[in-house]
Amino acid sequence: MNDGERSVTPSTGPTRPESVRVWDPLVRIFHWSLVVAFIVAYATHEDGFSATHLTAGYIIAGLVVFRLLWGFVGSRHARFADFVKGPRATLGYLRGLLTRNAPSTLGHNPAGGAMVLVLLLLLAVISLSGWGMTTTAFYASATLEGIHETAVNLTLVAIALHLLGVIASSIAHRENLVRAMITGRKKSAPAARH
């Protein structure tokens, strides 16, 4: 399961010897579990009180809580301190993508890091408003439903931007970022990274 140190011995591991481990297993499990749970939750939104929709929602809420904690105590590139860079760096990176000189980072690039925060915030709003509608105090609340649905629609926009960003950065850095989120590994070019 833990294949992270195998490439220390060059050319004997199953992966390219020049690749390095970036995403720890929990980050990857988090990411793809969230994808599955979100798709299921969205597909079952017509019957919001169904066991499937509620279960998917609780899984999402649990994943969000885990990721917030992991952002402080997780592995190096899982930490918020590693990838939350502020608006200036984020806009600078996006501008760099257009002018083909976006700086390459080993972990999340500044725009990807900002997207992590946006998605976690939106998912937290969706989870809380959804849960609220199941409580007696706010049962079937139209206000919460409005918040829930608006946050979902914003999340769909954010997911679209996330996918566009993954494609753009994959091209810009000649690195398949989808595969990196599966294998946990990226090409290493330490001199060019920070």
Added chain:
Amino acid sequence: MKFTPLLAAAAITGGLLAAQPAAASPPSKPCTDAAESSWMSMDTAKAKLTAAGYTVRRMKIAMRCFEAYVVKDGKRLELFLDPVSGAVVETREN
């Protein structure tokens, strides 16, 4: 080997979701065939529910039923009413 955690995650997530009963969302059938002109007003139906001791949180029309989200004795219920008679056709606890 490197895919093991992802496979495990997919299996756990999929398993939890597949374990849920695949009940069709209520109502199972329309509550009436009668023309909408013969329906009572939603306010009248709401008044009937209130008189019956339900706290009505929200009402709408679904599958030719009045759908009412109500609370009674601390229970969160979803009622489906025949819009002509106002009778409860189906109840679900949420």
